[in-house]
Each structure stands twice: as C-alpha cells, then as structure tokens.
Amino acid sequence: MKVVYLSGGVGGARLLDGIARAMDPAELTAIVNVGDDFEHLGLTICPDIDSVLYTLSGLGDEARGWGLSNETFRALEMVARYRPGESWFQLGDQDLGTHLARRQWLAEGVSLTDVTARLACGLGVAPRIVPASDGPWQTFIETEQDGTLPFQEWLVRRRAVPLVRAVRFEGGGVASDAALAAIDTAELIVIGPSNPYVSIDPILALPGMRERFVSRAVSVPVVAVSPIVAGRAVKGPLAEMIPKLAARPASAAAIAAHYGSWLHGMVVEHGDDAALRSELPMVVVHATQTVMKGREERRALAQHVLALGEQLVSRSGR
Amino acid sequence: MKVVYLSGGVGGARLLDGIARAMDPAELTAIVNVGDDFEHLGLTICPDIDSVLYTLSGLGDEARGWGLSNETFRALEMVARYRPGESWFQLGDQDLGTHLARRQWLAEGVSLTDVTARLACGLGVAPRIVPASDGPWQTFIETEQDGTLPFQEWLVRRRAVPLVRAVRFEGGGVASDAALAAIDTAELIVIGPSNPYVSIDPILALPGMRERFVSRAVSVPVVAVSPIVAGRAVKGPLAEMIPKLAARPASAAAIAAHYGSWLHGMVVEHGDDAALRSELPMVVVHATQTVMKGREERRALAQHVLALGEQLVSRSGR
16 A cells, blocks of 8 residues: 655654554655755755654654754854854754755755655665655744744744744745655555644645645545644644644644545544544544654554554545 | 964974964964865865864864864764765864854855954964965866876875876965965065975965065065975875975975075974085075974974074064
C-alpha cells in the first residue's frame, strides 16, 4: 500500500519513524513542511526536513527533541565572539555539516527536492522525503502586539510569546512535482500529529496542492493523528493557538474540524474519542495511546494508524 | 616607531606575535597575503589572515601549526557523509565560526579589510591586521606536469607534490587602501620569515603596491627574516621551490637576492651569515637563533629584528 505522510517537525517525524518501521519503507513518501525554512548565517535551514532526516536516521537527539545527538556548539560559540546577535538559533556543529552540504548543492543549482534526497541517502534514510515545495514559501505569524514575524523568529527568538492573531504563507513557491506525484499515486494519506496551522496548512496552502489533495481524498482515505491529547499539545505552542485561531478550546475535535470534510479517520488518545465522535460522526475514530516515548511506542502507534487506514481502504471497497 | 610587517601564514604569524609583544602593538600593522584565499563549501577561507589572527590571539594550535587549539572536526565529518569529495581542506568546528561570520559580513557588503578588523576585535588581537587586498587576488602554481593549480589545491589537496615551474597571480584586486596607507607612514618595514614566492610576492605584485613599497623603501629601512635555515625551509615547500624558480640551491642569500636592492637588512640563523655577506655586501646581516619554538623565542627573535631595524634607522640619520 502506497502511503503518503504529511509532516511537520518533531512529533510528525517521530510517528513517521514508526511508520517506516511498520511497513515497507519503499512504499512510504513523506511530504514535509518547508514554511519554517529560513536563511541564517548564509545557510538555508530547513528545521522540519532536518528533524525528519535526523529522527529517521536514528542520529537525532531524542531527549532534546531537535538536532543531533551528542551535538556540540563550538562553531556557534565562535560566531558569538564576532557577532553576538546571531546565536539565537542553535546550530550544532554536526548540524552545520548538513547545512553546508545543502547550501553548496543549492548554490550549484540542485533543487531542494534533489538536495533532500541526497541528504537522506547520506544518512541512510529509506522512505522518500519530499519537501512540500522547492520554495520560496514562508510561514508568517501575525501577532497581536508585535506585528508580523517570520515563523522561526516568533517560535525560537521570541519563544512563541507574542499572541497569534493569524497565520499566513508567502513566497513564489508552488507544490513540488515530487509532492504532487506522491499525492496522485497515494493509496492512503496520513496526516502526522503536527500543528495543523503551521505545519500541515503551509503544505496544503501551496499553489497546486489543495486541489490535488482534495481530489485524491475523494478516492483514498485520509487519516490524521491528533497532536492534542487531553486538551494539551504534546509539544509546541498549538494548545495556545487553537483558542486564538479557532475560537474554541484545544481538543482533538478542534483539529478534525479544522481539517474538514476530507478527513476520514482519526487516531486519538484514550478519552479524547467520545467528544470527537459526537461532534463529527462521519470521522472514523480510533482511540489508543498516542504519546510516544520510545521507538517501540512509535511503531505501535504506527500500526494502529496503518490498521485504521487499511480498514478505511477495505470499507471503501477498493 | 611605526612598524609595518609583511606576512604569510604560520612562520610569518609567529614572528609577528613576537613583535607584537616586543613593542607597542598600537604602532604595529601587519599586511597579510590574500593570494591563498579561496572559496570552499560556500565560505571564504583566508588561510594566512586566519593563521595570523589565531596565532596572535593565543587560540592557535601551536603544535599543528594551523587552525585553533582543541579543535574538533564534527561539521566536516558530517559534510563527508553527504559530499565525500569536500573534506580535503580541514575545516575545524571553531574555525567554521570564523568563516561563517566572515561570509555573513562579506555578504552584507563589508570589505575584507573591515571584516578582518572585526574578527581581530572579536579575538582581542591588538596590532592592526590588514589584508593586502580586498580582492579578488589569487596565487596559481604552474606545475611541470599537472597544469596550473590554485594555490590551496596545489599545497593541500596535492600536498605540494607537482613540481613548480612558475608562480602567478590573477584577479581584479588592487592593493587595499589600508595596506597602502600603512606603507606610506611606515618607519620600519619588516618582511616576515614567509615564503617569498607565494606569501610576500603576491603582496608586492598587487597593482599599486610595488611602486609605493619601493618608493617608501628609499627613505625607511626594510629588514627581512630568512625563512631558510641551513638550506632548509622551517616549514612548507620553499626549499624545493628555490632551485626550480631561482636556479640555485636554497639559502638565506637566495632569499635576499630574490628581494633585491630594496632590502637593507636581514636576520639569519647562525652560520647562514657569511655566504650572505659575501654575496650581497650592501645588506646588513644579523645572525641569531631564528627557529622559534615557543612564545619566548618569538619575542627574542623579534627583539633582534627590531634592534637591527633601529640600527638601520639611526644609521640613515633620521
């Protein structure tokens, strides 16, 4: 079964890792958000792509949730001697190796799609990792009091403190050919437990993407995994964003309602299923343990997600 | 006394460090070769400027002779996973911090002269460190059998194995304003124990430099320190280059003859003075220990150099 997985960073990457272990990874394509990508110190940083690559390669720092394990920050400490204002975004020494290689390929005219494939190859990552766009495509946060901030400035530099009024996406980028081709041939689409507003929406908002996605969702099931557990976000600022952007408390149902009619199935934490079922009876809900602590829990959750997907595929009679 | 010092990398940097300790560093300007500079992994690498900065800051790796002490190479190891061909030039993690800061300033339109001043400030380097040119200005090695190679390709990647037929310099760069201004106001000019062909010549060959230098040398003394000791180079490929480029054995006298009539004084190793005196009687020769092992020996050699300079200044009656 050809599975296409839409992913943001950390949480999305963890479940993707589980799915890659629970099925033939040659049948798995991840379309990864690029809205967080930004230029820093002359390098092109792709936080979500890198989280996916590092997590799937087993080189990621599991405890910290971003970057590489056993990372050092000696280059950045040196930069801080010269340019103290530049060290707000933590770039590890090994991580820099990724950014230098990427930058060099991009400067040689290689597309971000092909650069990402080469990085995945270098790290021994088996599933196809596809940027949603070859860019440019950037997420901006419109804040209540501090104007409009690029996403990483808001999230990392300002620690997500300025209150969100709206999220928008800008840039001349369109959906990448590889992402569209993956959608066109998908037999199951999985939306990872990522932030819908700043991880999944920037994928779907790309020119060319939403029509292809929605039209594919007519014939193949779309299953999401809730990033909200008992009203809280497993990681990141999502739980505070939902009341601002959807004018309702954070819940799995709020996520499903945001995605709308193309969502066929949802995997949620035990206890979050009743409210979702009652609000959105057309969504097939599966409740299980969704918080993943180790690699085995990722694989277990992945098996639940794939089982729900297979159930929906067979129910649709294909 | 305003001292201007012409320098290549390691050897030149070590004596410069001694001179900076033997006099008021506010009176000292180093004009540093940029002919070795090259682009690598999207970064502008300035090997001689960096050797000077790292040596004078006390952060340099004294045993290895290049780069920073306690250096790690984790970024480059990561690059090698992706682009195995790129790791021939050893870029340390801390060193990368310098290159990233430099690249960012250059991208912002700051001149190499001002970038170098900012790097020196960040490292607490007191003497003025001036690039010979804001570039571009590149040294090429014409080899016997392998065509023409950029200097670092020849020295590092090819380990200086291809035999040298000629050295040439190319690029639209001219002598930097700061270098010319330093020459114009110098009261003593010191040529470091650097390779004349690939460290000092690329400075003097810059459009605008030789005339100003030779005209200043009419009124102020020029003192060189021999990079050849008992027929051998203290470091690097110089001893093999002299027979190829000057058709004579390597010696302090060969260095002095190469510099020509503007050279007034030379500091050489004990035992190298007699041949020099007999071949070039107009050069005032001072013999002492020129091989510098530690910082104290640098300072001691610097005192000999400055003493010879002062002797020549007072002899000229100014």
